[in-house]
Amino acid sequence: xxxxxxxxxxxxxxxxxxxxxxxxxxxxxxxxxxxxxxxxxxxxxxxxxxxxxxxxxxxxxxxxxxxxxxxxxxxxxxxxxxxxxxxxxxxxxxxxxxxxxxxxxxxxxxxxxxxxxxxxxxxxxxxxxxxxxxxxxxxxxxxxxxxxxxxxxxxxxxxxxxxxxxxxxxxxxxxxxxxxxxxxxxxxxxxxxxxxxxxxxxxxxxxxxxxxxxxxxxxxxxxxxxxxxxxxxxxxxxxxxxxxxxxxxxxxxxxxxxxxxxxxxxxxxxxxxxxxxxxxxxxxxxxxxxxxxxxxxxxxxxxxxxxxxxxxxxxxxxxxxxxxxxxxxxxxxxxxxxxxxxxxxxxxxxxxxxxxxxxxxxxxxxxxxxxxxxxxxxxxxxxxxxxxxxxxxxxxxxxxxxxxxxxxxxxxxxxxxxxxxxxxxxxxxxxxxxxxxxxxxxxxxxxxxxxxxxxxxxxxxxxxxxxxxxxxxxxxxxxxxxxxxxxxxxxxxxxxxxxxxxxxxxxxxxxxxx
Amino acid sequence: xxxxxxxxxxxxxxxxxxxxxxxxxxxxxxxxxxxxxxxxxxxxxxxxx
Numbered sequence: 001x002x003x004x005x006x007x008x009x010x011x012x013x014x015x016x017x018x019x020x021x022x023x024x025x026x027x028x029x030x031x032x033x034x035x036x037x038x039x040x041x042x043x044x045x046x047x048x049x050x051x052x053x054x055x056x057x058x059x060x061x062x063x064x065x066x067x068x069x070x071x072x073x074x075x076x077x078x079x080x081x082x083x084x085x086x087x088x089x090x091x092x093x094x095x096x097x098x099x100x101x102x103x104x105x106x107x108x109x110x111x112x113x114x115x116x117x118x119x120x121x122x123x124x125x126x127x128x129x130x131x132x133x134x135x136x137x138x139x140x141x142x143x144x145x146x147x148x149x150x151x152x153x154x155x156x157x158x159x160x161x162x163x164x165x166x167x168x169x170x171x172x173x174x175x176x177x178x179x180x181x182x183x184x185x186x187x188x189x190x191x192x193x194x195x196x197x198x199x200x201x202x203x204x205x206x207x208x209x210x211x212x213x214x215x216x217x218x219x220x221x222x223x224x225x226x227x228x229x230x231x232x233x234x235x236x237x238x239x240x241x242x243x244x245x246x247x248x249x250x251x252x253x254x255x256x257x258x259x260x261x262x263x264x265x266x267x268x269x270x271x272x273x274x275x276x277x278x279x280x281x282x283x284x285x286x287x288x289x290x291x292x293x294x295x296x297x298x299x300x301x302x303x304x305x306x307x308x309x310x311x312x313x314x315x316x317x318x319x320x321x322x323x324x325x326x327x328x329x330x331x332x333x334x335x336x337x338x339x340x341x342x343x344x345x346x347x348x349x350x351x352x353x354x355x356x357x358x359x360x361x362x363x364x365x366x367x368x369x370x371x372x373x374x375x376x377x378x379x380x381x382x383x384x385x386x387x388x389x390x391x392x393x394x395x396x397x398x399x400x401x402x403x404x405x406x407x408x409x410x411x412x413x414x415x416x417x418x419x420x421x422x423x424x425x426x427x428x429x430x431x432x433x434x435x436x437x438x439x440x441x442x443x444x445x446x447x448x449x450x451x452x453x454x455x456x457x458x459x460x461x462x463x464x465x466x467x468x469x470x471x472x473x474x475x476x477x478x479x480x481x482x483x484x485x486x487x488x489x490x491x492x493x494x495x496x497x498x499x500x501x502x503x504x505x506x507x508x509x510x511x512x513x514x
Numbered sequence: 515x516x517x518x519x520x521x522x523x524x525x526x527x528x529x530x531x532x533x534x535x536x537x538x539x540x541x542x543x544x545x546x547x548x549x550x551x552x553x554x555x556x557x558x559x560x561x562x563x
Contacts, residue, residue, distance in 0.1 A: 249544075256540050271528025273527075274537050286543065293547045297554035309555060313548050 003074045005494040011064045012071065013078045018061025020083045021090065023152045026055035027139040031094075034217075035132035043132035046094040054090055068184030074490060076165045083148050083281075084184045084475060088112045091140055098133050100124050102461040105468070112471050114140030115148070116478035117361060119231015119328035119452030120470075124459045126236040131217060137232050138221045144478070145258075145361045146190055146226025154183035190227060197223035205249050222247075226254040229361045231328025233454035245314060248331060252321045259325040259356030263399060272325045280396040281357050281368045285324075285497050288367065292351060293320055299343040319344070323351035328361040328452030338439060338455050345455065348440045352451030353423060362451030363477055365419045369412040371396060376409045418481040422448045423474055429469045430457060441513075447473040 005013075015496045024234050033042035071079070088111040096107035106122045108299025113120045114137050123129060143151055196222045205215035221234050235241040239248060264282070267275040276282060293316070300312050315332050322329040330337075335343055347468045355364015379394045386392060394404045423445050435457055443457040447470040458470065476484045 002541050252544060253537060253540050257537075268532035268536055269529040271532050273532050274534075276536060276540075289543075289547065290550055293550050294554050297551040298558050299556050299560040307555075309552060313554065316551060317544065317547055321544075 002488060003493070005074075005078070005490055009075055010080070012075050013082065013494070014061045014064040016071070016079045017074075017082055017086055018056075018058045018064070019052055020079070020148060020152055020351075021087065022058035023063065024087050024090075024143065024148065025058065027053055027143050028054065028094075028136070030133040030139055031132040034135045035147050038131050038213075040130045040132050043094075043098070043130045046097050047132060047136070050090070050094045053093060055091065066097060071165065073485070077091045077483050077486045080149055080165060080488055081479060081483045084112075084115060084479065087148060088115055088202065088475075091136075093117065094136060095133065095327065098130070100126075100129055100133070105464055106460060109467050109471055111140060112474050113452065114230075116450050116473045116474040117141055117144045117228050117230035117326075117363070118447060118450040118478075119225065120446065120454050120458045120474075121232060121483065122458060122462065122467075124460045126234070129234075134217070134221060134234050134240035138224045141228045141230040141232055142190075144195075145230055146187060150183045150186055153180055159497060184213075185266065186262050189262065193227050194220070194223045196252060197226065202249055204250070205242070208242070222251065223254065225294070226327060226329070227258040227361070228326045229258045229327045229363070230257060230433050231322075231357065233329065239318070239333050242334075248307060248314065248318050251329065254317060255321050255325040255329075257326045258327070259362035260357040261357045263359055264357075267399060275399055275410045278397050280371055280398060284371050285367050288354070289324060292324075292347060293317070295319055295348045296344050299347060303343060314467045316344075319348060320351060323348045323453060324350055324354075324362075324449060325356050326449055326451040327504060328446070330453060334454055336457045337401075337453070339489050345438060345442055348453060349445045352449045352453065353419070354447055355451075363418055365449075368398075370409055371413055372404055372412045372414065375404050376412075381403070414482070415480055417483075419448060419477070423477060424482070426469060426473050429466060433463055433466050443470070444473065448477040450474060452475050 028047055030045060032047040032051065035041070035047060046257045058202055065492070067117050088108060091111040091114070092104065092107040095101055095110055096104045098107075100123050101110065102122075103105040109120075109122050112118075119141075146154075166183070198216070201219035201223060202216050205219055206212065210218070218234050221232070222239070223339075224230070225232050232237065233241075239251065242248075261279075261281065264276050264279060267273075296316055297312060301307055303387065318329070318331045322331075337348075354370065355366050356362025358366040358368035362402060375396060379392050380390045383390075395401045396404060423441070426444025426448060427437070429443040431437055432442055433440075435443075439455045439457060442455040443454075445451065446453050446455075447458075
């Protein structure tokens with residue numbers, strides 16, 4: 001029996017959505033400040049107006065009074081799923097009024113791409129986008145990378161509902177036993193790395209002769225984008241704009257740090273380095289990257305444009321790290337990806353599809369899930385070959401030995417199948433829209449894994465049906481499907497006329513009996 | 515709050531050392547990947563191209 005939403009559920013969901021909208025209004029402060037500092041008055045008025053809309057809508061929803069109590073799992077799933085969509089609708093407002101987007105759907109796509117840390121962009125004339133609009137694009141990355149619920153929880157909101165909300169956003173591990181302290185820890189680590197990266201990249205930009213204010217802002221933006229493994233960039237030439245090996249190296253390290261599980265960050269901070277190097281996921285990641293780099297280098301060796309060693313080292317390695325971490329930065333052009341780089345295109349797609357570590361800001365299926373499934377296959381083979389009386393137990397290393405239970409295997413299998421299905425469905429929609437099969441597969445994987453590297457399908461003014469499908473893929477991928485599917489089922493079941501009629505009938509029968 | 519702050523201060527040397535080792539490992543890993551690229555290039559016989 002599917003769970004149906006009651007009027008009380010709707011009130012609770014509305015109330016907490018209002019709280020989330022109000023909290024997200026804080027993200028509008030930096031763009032507003034930047035607009036005022038740089039005298040971008042048109043942008044300032046847009047952000048002031050949007051702040052008003054956030055505050056009015058948030059306060060309006062909060063008026064739905066609810067009894068204080070523990071949030072049910074169904075309510076938490078609905079709040080999280082809807083929060084990502086509702087906030088994207090609001091976040092697109094200032095962008096759509098900027099004149100840099102063909103229509104509101106393009107601005108909505110940009111907002112979803114920003115919040116889900118996909119990083120695929122449909123902005124027109126990016127090089128002349130105002131500082132304030134750029135600031136907002138990267139604020140969306142920051143909020144989305146941390147997680148909207150994590151941001152809200154770190155302020156100590158939601159009280160008793162914290163735990164179920166936290167797990168509904170694709171996070172299951174607590175760094176410290178308390179959810180609020182965990183979210184504060186994630187926020188602190190993120191801000192510390194962004195600050196450090198900004199300082200280094202700003203210095204490198206200043207050495208290159210960039211104007212100080214511009215150097216600082218662009219460094220801040222690419223640093224946010226790198227640690228949140230997001231992918232927006234402030235210049236249309238992407239990372240190639242900086243022409244700096246040093247900046248590319250710094251960003252590679254930041255992207256790799258961003259794709260490390262936050263619980264391992266906590267272990268490193270506590271000085272337990274051994275735990276980090278013993279972790280199954282870390283070890284498999286190292287082997288995975290070495291293997292993929294070998295195949296990638298072999299494929300590039302055949303390419304005329306990339307076959308010289310410095311180009312292979314620089315462009316190849318950077319693209320591998322950007323794809324593995326699902327950041328989506330590019331230091332090759334889109335035409336190179338589909339042209340001279342085409343042999344490596346599938347490898348990039350596989351890297352994005354698999355993604356980074358669980359519990360990090362990276363997207364994709366996650367190395368951890370594949371490791372668990374691999375271990376489960378080994379256990380099956382062992383059981384087949386072992387005597388009938390033998391009992392096979394398998395475990396993996398993650399802050400101590402943990403057993404691979406049937407529940408963990410089931411969760412990993414479910415998510416793997418859902419990702420696979422979405423990748424295929426997106427590819428079919430792309431092919432049906434007239435695109436080349438390899439291009440359609442690449443783009444679908446880039447969207448659902450929140451990788452964001454584009455093969456040229458995602459462009460301003462693209463076909464709206466494809467845009468909406470990709471938007472759905474990004475949303476589903478960020479929430480790791482279960483939350484989204486649960487929300488959809490709840491909404492459909494609650495709104496089905498037959499179910500409404502049944503409930504009405506049941507109520508009448510109850511009245512008659514009483 | 516105060517106790518938590520004290521913990522952070524106590525942890526600072528360990529944390530710095532921890533991250534220094536991890537960043538160093540990442541850099542070494544990137545160098546290893548670069549060597550792998552060069553090795554594959556030689557093996558595929560594209561060195562002279």
